[in-house]
Amino acid sequence: MSKLGQVVESVEKYNKFVLDQVKRARTDQKFGRDLLGRWNDTKAKIPVARTPTGLPLPRLALPEIDEPGEIARFIFSEGLPGEFPYLNATYREMYLEPVRETESFEKNGNKTGKKITQPEEPTRLFSGLMLAEDTNERFHYLTRHQRTHRLSTAFDGPTLYGLDSDADGVFGKIGEGGVAIDTVEDMVRLYDGFDLGSPNFSASMTISGPAPMIMAMYIAAAKRRFGTKVVPKLRGTVQADIFKEVQAQNETIFPIEPSLRFLTDMVEFTTREMPRWYPISISGYHIGEAGSTPVQQAAYTLSNGFAYAEMFAARGIPVDQFGPRLSFFLDCGLDAEYIALARVSRRIWAIGMRDVFGAGPRAQLFKLHTQTSGRSLIAAEFKNNLTRTATELILSYMNATNSCHSNSADEPFTTPSEEWIRLAAHGQGILLEESGIFKHTMNMLSGSPGMKAVERAVEAAILDEFREIERLGGVLAAVEERYQRSQIQNAAHRYEQQIYDGTRPIIGLNKYRDGDDEVPEVKLVRTPRAKQQLQVDRLRKFKKKNTDKAKRALDNLAEVADRGKNVFPALLEAAEVCSLGQITGRLQEVVGRFRPMV
Amino acid sequence: MPSPIRILTAVPICDGHDSAINTINLEFIRHGIEVIYLGYHRPVADIVRAAIQEDVQAIGISSYNGGHIEFFAAVVDLLRKKGADDIKVFGGGGGTITHDDAAAMRRKGVDEIFFAGTSLDDMVEFVHRRYGKPRAKRPRPKSFDQELAHKLSDIEEAYGIGKRKRRTPNAQRRTQSVKIANPKAQIANPTVIGFTGPGGAGKTTLIDELVLRFLNRDPKGRIAILSHDPSVVGEGALLGDRATMINSQDDRVFMRSVATRGQAGGLSPATHDCLALLAQANFEYVIIETVGTGQEAMPFQKNGIVDSTVLVMNPDYGSRLQLQKIVMLDLADIVVVNKSDLQRARTAHTEIEQRLEQNRPVRRSLGASGRDQQLVDTVAKRHRDSGVDRLFELISK
Numbered sequence: 002m003s004k005l006g007q008v009v010e011s012v013e014k015y016n017k018f019v020l021d022q023v024k025r026a027r028t029d030q031k032f033g034r035d036l037l038g039r040w041n042d043t044k045a046k047i048p049v050a051r052t053p054t055g056l057p058l059p060r061l062a063l064p065e066i067d068e069p070g071e072i073a074r075f076i077f078s079e080g081l082p083g084e085f086p087y088l089n090a091t092y093r094e095m096y097l098e099p100v101r102e103t104e105s106f107e108k109n110g111n112k113t114g115k116k117i118t119q120p121e122e123p124t125r126l127f128s129g130l131m132l133a134e135d136t137n138e139r140f141h142y143l144t145r146h147q148r149t150h151r152l153s154t155a156f157d158g159p160t161l162y163g164l165d166s167d168a169d170g171v172f173g174k175i176g177e178g179g180v181a182i183d184t185v186e187d188m189v190r191l192y193d194g195f196d197l198g199s200p201n202f203s204a205s206m207t208i209s210g211p212a213p214m215i216m217a218m219y220i221a222a223a224k225r226r227f228g229t230k231v232v233p234k235l236r237g238t239v240q241a242d243i244f245k246e247v248q249a250q251n252e253t254i255f256p257i258e259p260s261l262r263f264l265t266d267m268v269e270f271t272t273r274e275m276p277r278w279y280p281i282s283i284s285g286y287h288i289g290e291a292g293s294t295p296v297q298q299a300a301y302t303l304s305n306g307f308a309y310a311e312m313f314a315a316r317g318i319p320v321d322q323f324g325p326r327l328s329f330f331l332d333c334g335l336d337a338e339y340i341a342l343a344r345v346s347r348r349i350w351a352i353g354m355r356d357v358f359g360a361g362p363r364a365q366l367f368k369l370h371t372q373t374s375g376r377s378l379i380a381a382e383f384k385n386n387l388t389r390t391a392t393e394l395i396l397s398y399m400n401a402t403n404s405c406h407s408n409s410a411d412e413p414f415t416t417p418s419e420e421w422i423r424l425a426a427h428g429q430g431i432l433l434e435e436s437g438i439f440k441h442t443m444n445m446l447s448g449s450p451g452m453k454a455v456e457r458a459v460e461a462a463i464l465d466e467f468r469e470i471e472r473l474g475g476v477l478a479a480v481e482e483r484y485q486r487s488q489i490q491n492a493a494h495r496y497e498q499q500i501y502d503g504t505r506p507i508i509g510l511n512k513y514r515d516g517d518d519e520v521p522e523v524k525l526v527r528t529p530r531a532k533q534q535l536q537v538d539r540l541r542k543f544k545k546k547n548t549d550k551a552k553r554a555l556d557n558l559a560e561v562a563d564r565g566k567n568v569f570p571a572l573l574e575a576a577e578v579c580s581l582g583q584i585t586g587r588l589q590e591v592v593g594r595f596r597p598m599v
Numbered sequence: 600m601p602s603p604i605r606i607l608t609a610v611p612i613c614d615g616h617d618s619a620i621n622t623i624n625l626e627f628i629r630h631g632i633e634v635i636y637l638g639y640h641r642p643v644a645d646i647v648r649a650a651i652q653e654d655v656q657a658i659g660i661s662s663y664n665g666g667h668i669e670f671f672a673a674v675v676d677l678l679r680k681k682g683a684d685d686i687k688v689f690g691g692g693g694g695t696i697t698h699d700d701a702a703a704m705r706r707k708g709v710d711e712i713f714f715a716g717t718s719l720d721d722m723v724e725f726v727h728r729r730y731g732k733p734r735a736k737r738p739r740p741k742s743f744d745q746e747l748a749h750k751l752s753d754i755e756e757a758y759g760i761g762k763r764k765r766r767t768p769n770a771q772r773r774t775q776s777v778k779i780a781n782p783k784a785q786i787a788n789p790t791v792i793g794f795t796g797p798g799g800a801g802k803t804t805l806i807d808e809l810v811l812r813f814l815n816r817d818p819k820g821r822i823a824i825l826s827h828d829p830s831v832v833g834e835g836a837l838l839g840d841r842a843t844m845i846n847s848q849d850d851r852v853f854m855r856s857v858a859t860r861g862q863a864g865g866l867s868p869a870t871h872d873c874l875a876l877l878a879q880a881n882f883e884y885v886i887i888e889t890v891g892t893g894q895e896a897m898p899f900q901k902n903g904i905v906d907s908t909v910l911v912m913n914p915d916y917g918s919r920l921q922l923q924k925i926v927m928l929d930l931a932d933i934v935v936v937n938k939s940d941l942q943r944a945r946t947a948h949t950e951i952e953q954r955l956e957q958n959r960p961v962r963r964s965l966g967a968s969g970r971d972q973q974l975v976d977t978v979a980k981r982h983r984d985s986g987v988d989r990l991f992e993l994i995s996k
Contacts, residue, residue, distance in 0.1 A: 158612070164612075170673065171612055172666075173667070174612070174670075177664065177665025178665045251615025251617060256982060380694050414695075490621070493618060494622070596980065597639065597842060597843055598843070599636070599843060
């Protein structure tokens with residue numbers, strides 16, 4: 002049985018354990034009394050917030066139960082926020098206003114106006130356009146009102162495929178759909194003006210195939226600006242999710258096995274040297290966007306996660322070292338499953354990590370970034386997209402996501418423009434800061450009977466998917482025989498069919514359509530030719546300047562890769578003097594190119 | 600019946616958005632179009648080379664990652680430069696291509712851009728209306744590959760319209776010339792190798808890996824591939840081998856995808872003549888790949904043009920008894936057990952080895968090329984696989 006099969010067993014076993022505890026709480030009087038006592042203590046300690054209208058509300062809402070069996074069910078099956086199995090939340094407090102305005106039931110509670118550090122805003126907006134300096138300007142614009150600077154970087158096509166801007170036939174794609182990065186010098190420009198070593202800064206980079214090379218460039222750029230001492234302080238995430246690329250997104254540059262090997266090399270390095278870095282973001286978003294059902298999205302994301310954990314453990318990286326450095330990324334659309342998809346994922350992850358991988362508490366957390374669904378947005382009557390995204394935002398925060406990106410309403414037909422980006426960002430402000438839905442009571446909308454019903458159904462369906470993958474020999478075997486890919490394509494086809502036959506209503510498209518089907522006038526963000534040429538010119542200059550050094554670095558890299566050693570130290574050296582395309586090309590000579598699955 | 604419309608479809612370089620094109624491909628073939636699918640992340644040069652070699656009527660490009668104005672224009676320009684502007688270009692990109700973009704692209708010579716919301720029916724109708732007319736007389740080919748491609752089309756057309764060859768004099772001459780007993784006598788002695796075996800055994804990947812070895816070893820020579828996919832008379836076909844081939848997209852490789860157009864047994868009615876033509880066309884190697892075949896198939900049995908035949912097997916062939924029924928096991932010069940990293944592969948190797956042992960006395964008595972059959976284990980998906988190296992040595996002897 003692979004680890005995934007063991008995960009299925011561990012969840013089944015845990016569910017049985019919960020039932021046993023419920024029974025015990027009802028039969029074993031002492032156990033029941035203790036639970037009740039603890040429950041009452043917990044409730045008494047919950048601080049109270051005052052709303053602007055003067056209404057007192059608990060910062061955490063707990064169910065009105067006083068029967069030991071039900072208390073046991075809540076404590077063990079869901080867990081308080083920040084407690085195993087983390088159904089409710091990874092942390093004790095989220096989204097809440099600073100406690101300055103709160104009082105406590107406790108007699109000696111903290112009522113002084115002591116300065117309290119504010120948590121990071123959960124808003125993290127994805128951005129990347131034209132050249133590094135242009136994206137840098139956009140980053141400064143986006144974060145100008147924020148306490149903390151959480152940047153999320155989109156790369157252009159050539160970068161995502163590990164190619165240089167001067168590669169044959171990519172000219173028109175330079176800086177389109179994301180930022181063009183060829184060298185460490187571009188990386189320096191990209192985050193110019195931000196303090197990379199600050200605890201208030203973090204950089205997220207959405208790139209997978211060439212992730213180890215881009216990561217090496219980021220480190221090299223940080224070293225250039227702040228010296229080698231900055232490395233252990235760097236905070237951020239690189240996506241680096243090879244499985245989902247092969248399953249859904251098609252941006253893979255090496256065959257699967259060496260891709261996974263280079264990824265593990267990077268993880269081995271960052272978990273040791275950069276304790277605050279997330280070297281992988283296990284992503285269901287692209288699986289969802291490629292057309293999967295919500296259950297498939299969660300099941301493939303979780304099973305990919307367990308497969309990575311198995312791989313890293315096999316490399317000898319301790320689970321409590323890599324576990325806390327894994328992060329997740331899910332899509333949130335409008336289907337009913339999204340009422341609890343992330344909640345259930347958090348629970349399965351925690352149980353599997355604890356009971357199959359022996360992970361400690363910090364390594365059990367399913368730390369989640371959510372993005373609202375791009376696929377749910379349409380061009381027809383596109384202003385409706387604001388409502389779609391707002392609804393998805395509520396669902397995301399009901400699921401206690403750790404951070405969230407809200408899509409711009411103009412996304413279906415263009416690279417988002419500033420007006421719609423601002424509206425998308427303000428949507429989050431309105432929900433979290435203006436409305437009273439989350440800021441007084443973190444779990445205001447959790448725990449309804451409907452939500453519980455969704456939780457049960459979704460968990461059972463995810464475990465069924467796990468069993469199917471296990472039957473095929475585990476994640477890697479299933480990926481190689483295109484199992485997930487075919488399933489996703491099938492689901493995508495069904496979705497389109499439902500839109501076509503009207504069983505899936507899309508307002509303004511197949512329902513309440515006004516007939517006015519004009520594509521809105523939009524000002525497109527396109528990279529001017531002169532900028533594209535500038536990128537090519539400075540890349541060529543860089544290559545010329547470093548010809549000899551690059552050759553030595555690449556020879557060394559090729560040799561290390563050929564011997565099967567960890568390539569990351571050699572990549573760090575190469576990143577100083579080589580372009581992305583040079584590194585990709587050389588590694589492909591050694592390990593081959595990815596053969597597309599169709 | 601005249602040849603179906605042939606269309607090449609592809610997604611541009613640095614773009615992995617293949618879900619739209621996958622749907623469109625299926626719709627095209629359902630409506631009688633032969634689609635040569637090149638796959639995603641494909642550069643201009645690969646698209647134009649493939650379009651010329653496959654002699655398609657048009658190229659359909661699905662672009663979602665930006666840079667479409669430049670990319671489409673580059674395809675049109677390169678076609679023109681290669682003297683192949685009889686091949687038209689159309690495409691789409693959902694909401695990523697604006698009306699202004701489309702106008703600019705049309706000015707640069709693109710036939711049509713479909714916007715978000717265009718129905719599949721409209722696209723099919725467009726292709727039939729715009730590219731369904733018989734081709735006008737074409738100017739003299741500008742390159743060797745183009746000439747070869749035109750001739751291959753003529754041969755296929757001649758067979759399609761049922762021996763009425765007088766309407767295509769070129770094809771007539773060609774079909775006559777291949778009646779020569781040993782056509783290879785006329786040419787610089789290429790090695791013609793036939794690959795056959797069940798679907799999913801990895802023939803295409805294996806051929807692509809062999810091509811890589813050939814290109815690396817031989818700095819100048821060229822190689823031709825005639826690749827078959829099944830189709831019914833008068834119907835469409837998805838010719839998708841190119842999409843998974845990464846090494847064979849090279850100026851030194853001439854590849855042609857052939858639909859069987861109703862013929863059983865793994866090859867097309869036109870195969871023999873096409874192969875004869877390729878065998879005279881100055882390639883070092885000519886590789887022919889059949890469709891995925893059944894147990895009874897013996898596609899190369901009567902075909903004197905093929906120098907050696909390779910049967911590619913999957914380790915999962917069922918029970919040992921099944922091996923007795925596979926006719927090609929008697930005939931193939933080389934038997935490959937691909938995917939030999941699978942658990943089942945060791946058993947497969949042993950069983951097939953025994954099966955080949957039985958043939959030995961018979962083959963010797965028949966003097967069958969005087970060689971024993973070879974058995975090779977490969978993992979074609981693995982870069983620099985030693986089994987594929989060995990196979991390459993065997994066939995290049």
